[in-house]
Amino acid sequence: MGTAANALPADLELDARADRGSARPWWRTAVVYEVYLRSFADADGDGLGDVEGLRSRLTHLADLGVDALWVTPWYPSPMADGGYDVADYRDVDPRFGTLADVDALLADAHDLGLRVVVDLVANHTSAEHPWFRAALAAGPGSPERARYFFRDGRGGGAEPPNDWISAFGGSAWTRVREPDGAPGQWYLHLFAPEQPDLDWGHPDVQEEFDGIVRFWLDRGVDGIRVDAAPAMAKAPDLPDAGHPPGASFDAGSWVGNPHWDVDEVHEVLRRWRRIGDEYAGDRLFVSEAVVNGPERLSRYVRPDELHTTFNFDWLKAPWDARALRAVVDGTLAALAPVGAPATWVLSSHDETRHVTRFGRAHSGAAVMGFDAAAPTDLALGLRRARAAALLTLALPGGAYLYQGEELGLPEVEDLPEEVLQDPTWERSGHTARGRDGCRVPLPWSGDRPPFGFSPDGVVPWLPQPPGWRDLTVAVQREDPSSTLSLYRAALRLRRDLPDDDALRWLDLGADVLAFDRGPWRCVVNLSRHPLPLTGLGRPVLTSEQVGGELPPDTAAWLVTG
Numbered sequence: 001m002g003t004a005a006n007a008l009p010a011d012l013e014l015d016a017r018a019d020r021g022s023a024r025p026w027w028r029t030a031v032v033y034e035v036y037l038r039s040f041a042d043a044d045g046d047g048l049g050d051v052e053g054l055r056s057r058l059t060h061l062a063d064l065g066v067d068a069l070w071v072t073p074w075y076p077s078p079m080a081d082g083g084y085d086v087a088d089y090r091d092v093d094p095r096f097g098t099l100a101d102v103d104a105l106l107a108d109a110h111d112l113g114l115r116v117v118v119d120l121v122a123n124h125t126s127a128e129h130p131w132f133r134a135a136l137a138a139g140p141g142s143p144e145r146a147r148y149f150f151r152d153g154r155g156g157g158a159e160p161p162n163d164w165i166s167a168f169g170g171s172a173w174t175r176v177r178e179p180d181g182a183p184g185q186w187y188l189h190l191f192a193p194e195q196p197d198l199d200w201g202h203p204d205v206q207e208e209f210d211g212i213v214r215f216w217l218d219r220g221v222d223g224i225r226v227d228a229a230p231a232m233a234k235a236p237d238l239p240d241a242g243h244p245p246g247a248s249f250d251a252g253s254w255v256g257n258p259h260w261d262v263d264e265v266h267e268v269l270r271r272w273r274r275i276g277d278e279y280a281g282d283r284l285f286v287s288e289a290v291v292n293g294p295e296r297l298s299r300y301v302r303p304d305e306l307h308t309t310f311n312f313d314w315l316k317a318p319w320d321a322r323a324l325r326a327v328v329d330g331t332l333a334a335l336a337p338v339g340a341p342a343t344w345v346l347s348s349h350d351e352t353r354h355v356t357r358f359g360r361a362h363s364g365a366a367v368m369g370f371d372a373a374a375p376t377d378l379a380l381g382l383r384r385a386r387a388a389a390l391l392t393l394a395l396p397g398g399a400y401l402y403q404g405e406e407l408g409l410p411e412v413e414d415l416p417e418e419v420l421q422d423p424t425w426e427r428s429g430h431t432a433r434g435r436d437g438c439r440v441p442l443p444w445s446g447d448r449p450p451f452g453f454s455p456d457g458v459v460p461w462l463p464q465p466p467g468w469r470d471l472t473v474a475v476q477r478e479d480p481s482s483t484l485s486l487y488r489a490a491l492r493l494r495r496d497l498p499d500d501d502a503l504r505w506l507d508l509g510a511d512v513l514a515f516d517r518g519p520w521r522c523v524v525n526l527s528r529h530p531l532p533l534t535g536l537g538r539p540v541l542t543s544e545q546v547g548g549e550l551p552p553d554t555a556a557w558l559v560t561g
């Protein structure tokens with residue numbers, strides 16, 4: 001047997017836009033591509049990605065074969081956290097374009113059969129939002145301050161009101177100067193100080209966001225990604241969390257935490273679901289929710305709440321058969337009772353790219369880029385990443401791809417300190433470099449930066465490694481063994497997978513993951529030994545060129561029967 005990597009047999013070739021004839025909503029099995037807007041494509045030549053740049057590259061996504069794109073925030077923002085600090089929820093930052101550009105993007109995407117999901121950052125506003133500016137100006141006890149969490153400090157006012165911590169390091173409280181110039185109250189920010197938390201118990205907040213949700217649904221977006229969903233409720237009276245000194249923001253391990261995954265958050269989600277249900281077209285709500293285990297996660301996708309939620313346990317799992325299988329089983333078992341599909345995620349704009357992660361001795365992801373650089377075998381990481389792509393795309397449910405993973409991009413770990421922009425870098429006292437290394441602008445074409453990301457001669461907002469000349473879209477399109485070709489083949493074949501959630505494990509040894517979905521079989525060899533493929537079925541796609549055996553760190557899709 002000699003199976004070419006990425007080979008797509010003619011009898012299995014499908015029309016990429018074929019309608020599967022399923023009555024199930026699109027989002028149950030959708031592959032959604034995360035567009036990190038600042039780094040996707042720059043049309044206006046300012047070194048920063050923009051909506052027109054994205055629109056000009058939509059055919060890449062249609063060719064790739066994804067169903068939808070999720071676009072990170074494009075709203076007017078001071079960019080203290082890359083746009084997750086929103087100053088106006090109903091407009092587009094001039095650096096990214098205009099509302100008319102967004103309308104044109106939606107129209108073109110829909111013409112290509114691509115759905116569009118926008119990002120809603122509702123736990124916090126920008127400190128430049130008119131509400132927060134009014135709150136600062138109005139002073140203690142004012143109705144303007146009641147939309148946020150302003151409190152007097154402890155210890156005569158000089159200490160933060162409680163022990164809560166910021167996801168970017170340090171205390172979650174910042175003290176303000178009152179209008180008379182004196183040091184005054186403190187306000188809460190679970191992220192950067194430029195991102196004050198809203199009080200979701202306040203009716204103004206609820207009503208304002210009802211209007212914002214409608215604004216984007218009326219404009220024709222197909223879905224909304226809910227940023228930092230577990231943050232949107234706090235325990236009454238804001239009690240101490242009991243964090244030990246120097247604690248990190250390890251939300252996946254917290255139980256009964258007063259500032260994360262508090263049950264009242266579900267009232268907000270139900271409110272939004274009711275609004276979404278008024279609209280035709282299977283609009284999607286998907287949450288970002290790092291919580292303690294699949295059972296807590298399943299609460300976000302109960303029938304009257306959100307439709308799907310990212311499965312970050314998948315992203316955090318190491319390259320280990322038992323660990324990965326435990327996540328699959330735990331996820332499917334927890335989601336079945338609420339009837340929600342899984343959404344598998346390997347990378348995002350917040351985490352070390354998985355080519356790099358899988359090349360390290362410790363291959364699970366840390367929290368928000370807080371893992372220090374470690375020795376990395378990038379060839380091994382890429383090999384595993386390609387196998388992981390076939391594993392991920394064979395599982396029941398949907399998947400989220402992060403831009404650049406279809407090119408096999410590694411984390412850029414040697415960005416000069418002076419270009420780092422992630423607030424993590426400053427907040428950690430320069431001990432954690434943060435997330436910029438996964439946000440380096442995409443290489444599209446050409447043999448030197450900006451690699452078609454910006455017009456020639458423009459310097460992108462983060463420098464691209466010269467070695468990315470071999471990883472451009474243009475180069476990989478021509479190479480049938482490239483990672484891009486592998487993703488294209490997998491996404492086309494995937495459309496023929498059964499669209500139910502059934503999965504049957506096979507026992508091919510402790511370090512092998514193997515399962516059937518209907519006539520489709522996925523086999524991933526995580527052991528140190530080759531695995532004979534004889535008798536396992538007809539290989540239709542493999543993550544590397546293989547013969548009659550599946551080498552370590554490779555995956556195969558086969559058809560049985």
Ligand code: NOJ
Pocket residue numbers: 081084121191227228288349350
């Ligand atoms: C999650 C987003 O993905 C991340 O980039 C951002 O920093 C935080 N939420 C705060 O909005």
